[in-house]
Amino acid sequence: MIYLDNAATTKTSLAARQAMLDCMEQFWGNPSSLHTPGQRAAEALAVAREKVAACIGASPREIYFTSGGSEADNQAILSAALLGKKKGKTHLISTAIEHHAVLHTLARLEREGFSVTLLPVDESGIVKVSDVAAAIREDTALVSVMFANNEIGTIQPVAEIGALCRERKIPFHTDAVQAAGHLPIDVVSQNIDMLSLSGHKFHGPRGVGVLYVRKGLPLLNLIEGGAQERGKRAGTENLPAIAGMAAALQEACAHLEENAQKERVLRDRLIEGLSRIPHSALNGDRNCRLPGNVNFCFEGIEGESLLLLLDDKGIAASSGSACTSGSLDPSHVLLAIGRPHEVAHGSLRLTLSEETTREEIDQAVRAVTEVVERLRGMSPVWDELQKGVRPYVIQ
């Protein structure tokens, strides 16, 4: 199997698995216990916290372990909103292309009386800093802009938006789930107040994530019941997962530039190969994108059937079509960059890891080319496009 769905999840690394096993064998105590097994676990937890903090330029006290990226996003947004409300600030700013962990949390707050501005993005999927500036109001409680998009891989001008928010004294949160371990992150120089990341996107385990909150910025907890995470997240710490995530992140950050360079070369080869398919188009910015992300639209076909036939050929990928999302609408991200519905249904996301090989990429290009041709051969839409009954959207 050629695994090209690393944005969905990654295989755990040896370092992550070893760290998890070590925890389960040696540091199985409860970190809150005063006895020796407990304190050994507490030490392991502290070490993991230091490792994570070092990877993003934070201090250990600014790191809160959560159950994953979604919980971290929920907590950052709900906390900022509720704290803002106490000061009469009930306006929240974000973008149209955020992950649903952000969008659905904002929608919930909107139903509860907050006002939400979702900024548009340009056709390459990048939000304009000037749009953020223009959207800021007296009562803005939070700006949340993702570091890099999970579908089309575009990287946002996070440091600039952070600087703007710092100047306007508005808390700035970034969902860095796709960026952590893949792009350089430094919360200080990038002016980030809150940041979410998830363990399983860089070869760590799933079910664990991090919320970074800058020192001095208040944080409300979502889960009550204990003093863990300095009272901000109750529940006995999932130490094996936390240690596994810390080991994976440390490893990813130690090889970040080398891995990114390797992936970029193969990514560009894949983009070049798929561009040769007629009436296909790359989604997202050509250069300002995650090193491992490729996302294409193919006119005249639908994404789910594309995925199933690719799976038959041993290639694991994903799509933004409605059929794969379980709704009637295709990906909100593809719609936000201006792809019409009928083209957004025919999207394909291929996401690489540093272990992806050139042979795998060449095989993927051949397989996608064959499958697209086969599906077009039985598509009435493609037939109409070719006969000129229907105009091509992608030239």
Next chain:
Amino acid sequence: MLYSEKVMDHFRNPRNVGEIENADGVGQVGNAKCGDIMRITLKIDNGVVSDAKFTTFGCGSAIATSSMATEMIKGKPVEEALELSNQAVVEALDGLPAHKIHCSVLAEEAVKAAVKDYYDKNHIAYDPKLFCGLDCESCHAHD
């Protein structure tokens, strides 16, 4: 698995793909915005569906239901083809996931649309109630 083996078989090896030239009946339903379009062409001899072909833009179950529907009406009198229900297609495929049932509705409607076209072309009288709701909105209302 999302789909039954039967669905995967009809998806991987679809029967009756293509378009009959100078077809006696042509039916196209769905729309590209919703992500599925089916086109069924029929050859009709002495009131019997002697051949049926399809082309489909859509997901795995859209392709499988088109394939199965054309198989089920081939060799049948037109009146029997008209009676093909989406449930019958679903059963023949050993079931579909709940959110894919609309694909089978689309297949039923494509067959009906093709027969209606045949009736219209040949000035054969019919009860218009047989063909109400041949559009994408109604198919999604069946979800």
